[in-house]
Amino acid sequence: RVRVIYKDGDRIVKTEKLAGKTGQTVDVVIAAPDHYQIINHPATTYTFRASGNQDIIVELGHRVQATHREKTVTRRIVVTDPAGHSSTTTQKATLTQAGVLDLVTN
Structure with missing residues (x-):
């Protein structure tokens, strides 16, 4: 299980689950929460592994x-x-x- 975590500094603003099977590549849809802008632009796809999957961190800035x-x-x-x-x-x-x-x- 992988999560997309939207962070404002150290504060988590929003999380979403990303589901898939081992070896499957899925699209990652990144959308900034209201009144935020995305500072980093993570990959738009993610390939699931048998182990060692990591959460995707999206850094946010204030609009x-x-x-x-x-x-x-x-x-x-x-x-x-x-x-x-x-x-x-x-x-x-x-x-x-x-x-x-x-x-x-x-």
């Missing part, structure tokens, strides 16, 4: 996407002079943030 946030903040300032007359000023500031979102960990 990322660029992000951008923007928020406008407004403040109203009321100034009252010693004579009691008031004037109002409004100020706006737009705050922006650019970054990268890890799609695995959010």
Whole structure:
């Protein structure tokens, strides 16, 4: 029995069984789990032996996407002079943030 093991560093994300008989060559279908990308590309076929079969390790990396946030903040300032007359000023500031979102960990 052979397993296809999908790993994110030392953490196992997913495993699949690969079945076959001694001497049989089977196709290995590798598909990255959601939000991951495949870092190494193992063989697409596997030939079963009578003994010493080894698991297939698929190394995964996190998919990322660029992000951008923007928020406008407004403040109203009321100034009252010693004579009691008031004037109002409004100020706006737009705050922006650019970054990268890890799609695995959010």
